[in-house]
Amino acid sequence: MLFKSTPMFDIMKLLFSVLMVLSMLTPGLSSTTTFNVLKYGAVGDGKTNDSPAFLKAWTDVCQSNSDVSQLIIPAARTFLLKPITFAGPCKSKYILIQLSGNIVAPTKSGFSGSHLNTWLGFKSINGLAISGKGTIDGQGSAWWKQPCLGNPIPGTECRPPTALTFNRCYRLQLKGFTSINPPRSHITLTSCKKAIIKNLHLIAPGESPNTDGIDISGSRDIQVLNSFIGTGDDCIAVSAGSSLIKITGITCGPGHGISIGSLGGSGEFDTVEDVHVKNCTLTETLTGVRIKTIKGGGGFARRISFEGIRFVRANNPIIIDQYYCVNGMKCETKDQAIKVSDVTFRGITGTSLMDKVINLNCDQNVGCSNIVFEKVYIASAVPGMKVFSFCHNAHGTASHVKPSLNCLLK
Ligand SMILES: *[C@@H]1O[C@H](CO)[C@@H](O)[C@H](O)[C@H]1NC(C)=O
Secondary structure (H helix, E strand, C coil): CCCCCCHHHHHHHHHHHHHHHHHHHCCCCCCEEEEEHHHHCCCCEEEEECHHHHHHHHHHHHHCCCCEEEEEECCCCEEECCCEEEECCCCCCEEEEEECCEEECCCHHHHCCCCCCEEEEEECCECEEEECCCEEECCCHHHHCCCCCCCCCCCCCCCCCEEEEEECCECCEEECCEEECCCCCCEEEECCEEEEEECCEEECCCCCCCCCCEEEECCEEEEEEEEEEECCCCCEEECCCEEEEEEEEEEECCCCCEEEEEECHHHCEEEEEEEEEEEEEEECCCCCEEEEECCCCEEEEEEEEEEEEEEEEECCCEEEECCCCCCCCCCCCCCCCCEEEEEEEEEEEEEECCCEEEEEECCCCCCEEEEEEEEEEEEECCCCCCCEEEEECEEEEEEEEECCCCCCEC
């Protein structure tokens, strides 16, 4: 023992505990006010449009002067919400949305006339937390099937809404809830700072188009932790203007894996830096972990690491692609490309359904630099199939890599 417990020390410890308990019990030091959507006329039968009641409740939540202002969405009910925006700035320091009940989207026609690309929008709110065991059901299947055929208003129905968008948020916390079947992405963060997202379940069928799990753009200091994401597109996509992004403990699949980009579309100057992906399992995903940039753009993707990644029967486990171009994009032939540098793949294991397990397709002129591989072992999930690595103009170092990465340039 470094310190001997003395009577004086014990008394101080006791005093400290008493003070802690007092500060928790004494009102005034930190005030909490709660607002229940039922008191505002929300019905929660899954049929009545509860948006007006939620908006009325939100006004009071947002205007409350207490330190913590709490919106209660009670359990054992399902609230139908039409497209709605919860807007700040608010007066209270912290806003907690207690999501014990469920929220369901209207049918596709319930969106008509609205040009929103969002179903549930949260804008300019500081200190927002959404927490609880509730489920948010985006009723997306109607949007996934031939979304533009027989469409009377082009540009609305052709662009399905994202389920949850957070814009200009600061100190956001998302915790514990489930999102199923969004028309487009489950969750989008734009222009956010200091967010923690954890213990979520984001679920949609593997064949549902564009149902990204979490899209992060223009945001800084974002943590995504311990969540299950099984969806139809990227489990997590980190795009332009993002930095200090930490992704750990994600179980992904089905889906398209964890992606940085695409960056540089339409010749944009895009930057992404300090993205660290750790302790994730990707099962039967269409791609694994990848960085994709489009030729013609400027900027960089740098200081990116993937560590402790496990692949289970993944397709295309590791990709860096500076020639990314898919159907419908105008694919540039210009010399310019986004710089990709300081990318580490360390402690990666698992199996692949496709033979090209490492694919570093870097630009002829710009190339990729300081690409580091350490202890990366990817085997075939298909008996008898040989796996291999491919590089084009990729520079860096490799140690303990299978299949061997001899193609990496010094
Ligand atoms: C790794 O991720 C799993 C979830 O896939 C989680 O349960 C576990 O606690 C994580 N381990 C560490 C060391 O973070």
